[in-house]
Amino acid sequence: MNIFKKNVKRYVHFFIFLFVLLILIFVLYYFFKNIIYLHKKEIEGMELHKNAIVVLTKGYNGNEEYQELIDRNNSIYNIFYSLIDDKENYDIIIFHEGNITEEQQIYIQSSTPNLPLKFKYVEFLNNNIDNPKCPNTGLSNNFSIGYKNMCYFWSISFFKYLHEYDYIIRIDEDCIIYNLDINILNKYKEQNIMFSSAYYQDNDVDDVVIGLKDLFDNYLIENNLIKKNDLKMPYTNFMILNIPFFKNNIDVNNILNEIDKSNCIFSNRWGDLPIWGYILSYLIDKSYYKEDKNIIYLHGSHSTKIN
Secondary structure (H helix, E strand, O other), rough: OHHHHHHHHHHHHHHHHHHHHHHHHHHHHHHHHHHHHHHHHHHHHHHEEEEEEEEEEOOOOHHHHHHHHHHHHHHHHHHHHHHHHHHHHEEEEEEOOOOOOOHHHHHHHHHHOOOEEEEEOOOOOOOOOOOOOOOOOOOOHHHHHHHHHHHHHHHHHEEEEEEEEOEEEEOOEEEEEEEEEHHHHHHHHHHOOOEEEEOOOOOOOOOOOOOHHHHHHHHHHHOOOOOOOOOOEEOOEEEEEHHHHHHHHHHHHHHHHHHHHHHHHHHHHHHHHHHHHHHHHHHHHHHEEEEEOOOEEEHHOOOOOOO
């Protein structure tokens, strides 16, 4: 009888222990589930509201050499930033390769005191490569390693530096804005537009896109995909892009990884213009991107007014 009572006690204690343990596991599960949920909502909230106006620029020796960048900054302030009500939802970022000194940064900021600038460093890659699938040519060799780094940044690595933003507006240092709707991003959200440029062209020069079409054609074949649109290439010196949309697109990620591994940006100078042209034309439904003729600017290095 005593043995029976002892066994009963053991079983009771065991089940009490098991019950308490299950309650503890249940409580911890919901605790961490709520933490993860709140963190996810915080990130989603950031993605929905925070945007950036961005440039990747060179460093110069003298302050006077930054006048083109300052003129660009002033046009952004006068035409867009000074007129928007949600300034807190925009970061104005100047990426550089560590060669804009603190004194120069202060000088550039002082020239547009009401446009809060964030200076951020990006890694410079010294990749001198000749890939036979996308070989060096006389034309590709004419482009500096700095130019190829710019192409690499605006094709591949900008996602790493801008992953916390929703929309980004790329405006190169040689662009002066004449017209930019202050409600443009709200309209794009309503219309589900994920990419825009003010102008599209048919192609880039053959000598600096060797192998690019083959890479995309092979990707479609290997993944049983069909080319979505006729080939058009956006003028990328001014472009608007939704970061989460492209960052979460499996095909875009796969193709950018292949481009990165090939080193063809450094070998044959594949530019960001043709790369984004192929991405949009081959992989993205036409409803998600547009040629926005309401965007008007001067592209200084080509002395061309766009629209």
